[in-house]
Amino acid sequence: MSKTKSQNTIKALEIMEGNRPDTATRILDVAERLFVEHGFEATSLRMITQQAEVNLAAVNYHFGSKDALFESVFLRRLAPLLEGCLAELDTLEARQGDLPLEQLVLSFIRPCLALSKDPSRGGAMFVRLLSRTLVENHRLLRETISQQYSVFVQRYTSAFQRALPHLEPEQLAWRMHLAFSVMFNAFAGNDVLKIFTRSQIVTARDPDMIVKYLVPFVIAGLVAPIEG
């Protein structure tokens, strides 16, 4: 009897609060935002559980540790994103063989753009999380991720080689490095200049605007004449 009453109470709360997600999901959502805002070290389990309105012990019950929670937060977004990029590559290459450079760049940008515009997947949150995690040099990136997703870079390197066949391997590696660096930081909203200025032009972070200015810049950099 008391069990039934308890379940009814919970269901009433869910309806009241608009289908409140389960505890694990609530923790993931809040942790994602706090890890982005404050970083891994500066985000305490107490901050997470208070804002998620769950008990402190729930994190360790559902995820085992703070490190494991971080891994769950991270992989929840990374895996679908990279699979989306590779699916784009598959579709485009099946249709037309080797890709021209712009199609190749767009096959990466389109899934990033779709993610950035989808609030149900946290919007631009994950790109910013990746940015922080990269700079913080988290153990997860050095150990777990690099092995699981190396196929991603291999596929893109191979496609870029065919799109830019005149570039030597070292040239190509550097240009891909610079190109992905600028794409990635554009989506993450990392703006060095905003430190020093209050300009509102670039800070809007509208994803469509990013793409409008980003794509020509990246393409031009990739096809730049080789210095002699």
Add this chain to the structure above:
Amino acid sequence: MSKTKSQNTIKALEIMEGNRPDTATRILDVAERLFVEHGFEATSLRMITQQAEVNLAAVNYHFGSKDALFESVFLRRLAPLLEGCLAELDTLEARQGDLPLEQLVLSFIRPCLALSKDPSRGGAMFVRLLSRTLVENHRLLRETISQQYSVFVQRYTSAFQRALPHLEPEQLAWRMHLAFSVMFNAFAGNDVLKIFTRSQIVTARDPDMIVKYLVPFVIAGLVAPIEG
């Protein structure tokens, strides 16, 4: 008497250890490296004082607080670097009036390169610190720095306007944003792709190599044709 003996002992130690810098400098040097490696939050005063071989209380004696120490670490490098860039601009503009784009880009890159190659100023350490601080959205950058150094961006914006007179203000703001983003992350050694691959080509971080591939990429992006 005991004072003289104590001073002699210190002097002997200095000679033995090769002119050991004073306590404040030792703290600054170690803190700079640890803030880069572990971030502000994850770096404790205990880590700093132990590696600097000074007493724990020395930080609060010399700098007042952990926040104030961070500010000292940061401004010790930023102020001379930005002054170096503006001095380059002054010299070049005095010699030849409005600068062609490549000279303009180099007026920023040369001081960065000089800093990166100078171990006595911490080498590339400061660019990496700036990168972390930017991503960590530290209060210092939002409040103190942005006011003091806004003249830096104003000078460069004005010079870029004259070098690229056909660009509308919004176009120019975005291209400067993307250009400084890629230059800055190249010097900081931030490489998204290295997460997924073990390629050693780009990870060398040789500053001259960076410039060799960076400058053509940035120039090409800045002068890219405008999309119709």
Add this chain to the structure above:
DNA sequence: GTCTATAGACCGATAGAC
């Protein structure tokens, strides 16, 4: 200026009741 000792607060993790 340098040091010891410690205050006062917060941390991640867990045992155990329900």
Add this chain to the structure above:
DNA sequence: GTCTATCGGTCTATAGAC
């Protein structure tokens, strides 16, 4: 699954001897 209570550890900052 959820909760309380708590352990053992860390942190920054400071008081006060020398």
